[in-house]
Each structure stands twice: as structure tokens, then as C-alpha cells.
Amino acid sequence: MSFPFHRPRRLRENSVIRKMVSETNLTPDDFIYPMFVTFGKGVRNKISSMPGCYQFSVDEIVKEAQKVYKLGVPAIILFGIPEHKDEKGTEAYSPKGVVQKAIKAIKDRVPELVVITDVCMCEYMSHGHCGVIENGRVLNDPTLELLAKEALSHAKAGADMVAPSDMMDGRVAAIRDILDENRFDDIPIMSYAAKYASAFYGPFREAAESTPSFGDRRSYQMDPANRREALKEVEMDIEEGADIIMVKPALSYMDIISDVKETFDLPVAAYNVSGEYSMVKAAAKMGWIDEIKVMMEIMTSLKRAGADIILTYHAVDAVKELNK
Ligand code: PBG
Numbered sequence: 012m013s014f015p016f017h018r019p020r021r022l023r024e025n026s027v028i029r030k031m032v033s034e035t036n037l038t039p040d041d042f043i044y045p046m047f048v049t050f051g052k053g054v055r056n057k058i059s060s061m062p063g064c065y066q067f068s069v070d071e072i073v074k075e076a077q078k079v080y081k082l083g084v085p086a087i088i089l090f091g092i093p094e095h096k097d098e099k100g101t102e103a104y105s106p107k108g109v110v111q112k113a114i115k116a117i118k119d120r121v122p123e124l125v126v127i128t129d130v131c132m133c134e135y136m137s138h139g140h141c142g143v144i145e146n147g148r149v150l151n152d153p154t155l156e157l158l159a160k161e162a163l164s165h166a167k168a169g170a171d172m173v174a175p176s177d178m179m180d181g182r183v184a185a186i187r188d189i190l191d192e193n194r195f196d197d198i199p200i201m202s203y204a205a206k207y208a209s210a211f212y213g214p215f216r217e218a219a220e221s222t223p224s225f226g227d228r229r230s231y232q233m234d235p236a237n238r239r240e241a242l243k244e245v246e247m248d249i250e251e252g253a254d255i256i257m258v259k260p261a262l263s264y265m266d267i268i269s270d271v272k273e274t275f276d277l278p279v280a281a282y283n284v285s286g287e288y289s290m291v292k293a294a295a296k297m298g299w300i301d302e303i304k305v306m307m308e309i310m311t312s313l314k315r316a317g318a319d320i321i322l323t324y325h326a327v328d329a330v331k332e333l334n335k
Pocket of ligand 1 (some may be wrong): 035129131133141174177211212213215216228283284285286
């Protein structure tokens with residue numbers, strides 16, 4: 012493979028040939044767009060740390076869902092900001108919760124749009140942790156019951172898929188069991204399987220109003236230093252019945268995406284999280300980078316690393332770009 016017999020530049024000269032030999036191709040079907048739903052009517056609150064993202068009330072999110080579906084986005088993932096938070100996260104599994112209402116309203120008006128729900132307690136708990144607290148500790152097993160109830164309530168409201176993001180041990184099995192017992196055996200689970208305790212979630216916590224009131228999430232989310240442990244987490248979730256496995260965050264964790272893709276046969280999702288999004292937005296606003304080019308390069312890199320599916324706040328822009 013040596014010069015001058017081999018000249019890799021030969022295949023780079025012409026744009027048609029470049030495309031022909033391109034190893035990674037993005038399509039609009041690769042994307043899931045995260046959206047925030049809140050209580051009230053006619054609400055469209057700008058999220059200052061995530062330019063272009065909003066908290067929508069149910070009536071407004073329906074309009075927005077119609078719009079993004081028309082643009083070619085195939086799926087959304089919903090996060091809820093409830094009116095009341097308490098120690099049991101009651102609104103997470105209430106049939107009258109904001110997410111449950113939004114699912115129904117969206118599926119009524121835009122039935123083809125795939126509606127996925129984030130299953131977690133942090134947005135609904137007064138203390139902002141992802142599980143039940145006792146003596147300052149997040150309890151694992153009592154939290155499983157709440158998560159299972161929450162997932163079931165989403166399925167009952169019409170969700171197409173549920174996505175647990177809490178990182179309690181055993182949650183995938185608990186959710187699979189309750190869904191199956193209630194004849195929702197056809198609803199897939201996308202598990203946030205390798206989810207790290209990351210500072211890149213900062214802007215999201217403003218968006219979802221879910222910052223823990225004490226401590227941090229390091230007793231349940233993974234240590235960013237660990238690579239092998241991600242495979243263990245993913246394997247456990249697959250054994251418990253996960254259909255799609257996710258790595259989160261995405262950019263600083265491409266080695267993990269690649270390992271997971273190499274090791275397992277399930278579809279792999281990567282979550283390009285809020286901090287990753289906001290950094291691009293901020294640098295673009297300063298005029299330091301070309302936002303669309305950098306964004307498309309990031310998306311391509313995630314797919315090249317092994318992601319089959321990308322969850323990103325850039326989804327609408329990426330799909331627009333791909334449909335140009
Ligand atoms: C809920 C949840 C979080 C994110 C997705 N689901 C926040 C967290 O774990 O603190 C982060 C998403 C993002 O930063 O874009 N547990």
C-alpha cells in the first residue's frame with residue numbers, strides 16, 4: 012500500500028466519487044428529537060441555555076410536533092416538567108400528567124410520528140433525584156416500582172416506545188414485566204444503558220428543572236473513567252429485555268459507542284446531550300465556527316463510531332440539511 016502506486020487522493024478529486032466511496036451516510040431516519048412539555052396553555056418558554064429549544068404546553072407541543080414531522084423528523088422523545096413535584100414523584104405516573112396528556116394529544120393529531128418517552132423520576136421529585144430518597148440515599152428497589160408504573164402509564168397513554176434514563180439496577184426487567192403483564196408486550200424499551208454522571212447535562216437540568224437539591228448523581232450514573240463497565244451495564248440491560256441500547260453523552264464517549272457496537276448486535280443509540288448542543292450554539296453565536304457544518308460533522312462522527320440512532324436537539328436542523 013505504498014506511494015506512488017497508491018494515491019488515496021484519486022478518490023477525493025470528484026464529489027460524485029467521494030460520495031460513492033463514503034463509508035458513513037446519514038439519513039433523516041437516524042434522528043430522534045427531544046422535546047420538553049410543561050403545564051399550562053399557550054406556553055412556549057425559551058430555554059436560555061439551549062437556544063432554539065422550548066418548554067411547550069400540551070396545546071403548543073402538538074403544533075410543534077406537527078411541524079417537525081412535516082419537516083421529516085421521524086421520532087421525538089418527551090420530557091415532562093410537572094406542575095407539582097413531591098417526594099413520590101406522583102405526576103410521573105399520573106394519567107393526568109403532562110407527558111401522558113402530550114402523548115395522547117400528539118398521537119391524535121400526528122399518529123405517524125413515533126413518540127418515545129423518557130422514563131425517570133428526577134423531573135417529578137421535589138429533591139430532583141432519579142429515585143426514592145431515604146436518609147440522603149437514593150434507594151434502588153423501591154424506585155423500580157415507580158419507574159414501572161411510570162412506563163406503564165406512558166404505554167397506556169399511547170407511547171410507541173419507553174426509554175428509562177434513571178440508571179437504577181434492574182429497571183429494564185421491572186418495566187418489561189409490567190408492560191408484558193398489561194399486554195404491552197409490543198412496546199419496545201430503549202434503555203439508557205451506559206449513562207455517565209456527566210457535567211454535559213448542565214443545560215438540560217435548567218430545561219427540565221431537575222437539578223438535584225443536594226449531592227449529585229454519582230451513586231447511580233456511571234463514572235466517566237470507566238470503559239469496561241459500560242459493556243457490563245449494556246449486557247445486563249440486554250439480558251433484562253432492552254431492545255435498543257443507548258450510550259450517553261455521545262461526543263466524549265465515542266470509544267464507548269464503538270465498543271458497544273462491536274460487542275453487541277442490538278441497535279445502538281447515542282444521545283448528543285444538552286451541553287454538547289449548547290457548546291456548538293455558543294461558539295456559532297460568537298462567530299467562531301460554522302454551526303451547520305460542525306453539527307453535521309458531529310452527526311457523521313457519531314454514526315461512524317457506531318450509532319444507528321442519534322438523539323439530538325439538532326435533529327430538526329440536521330433533517331433539514333439532509334433534505335436540501
Ligand atoms: C433524566 C435525564 C437527564 C438527561 C436525559 N434524561 C438528566 C440527568 O440525568 O441529569 C440529560 C439530557 C441532556 O443533557 O440533554 N435523568
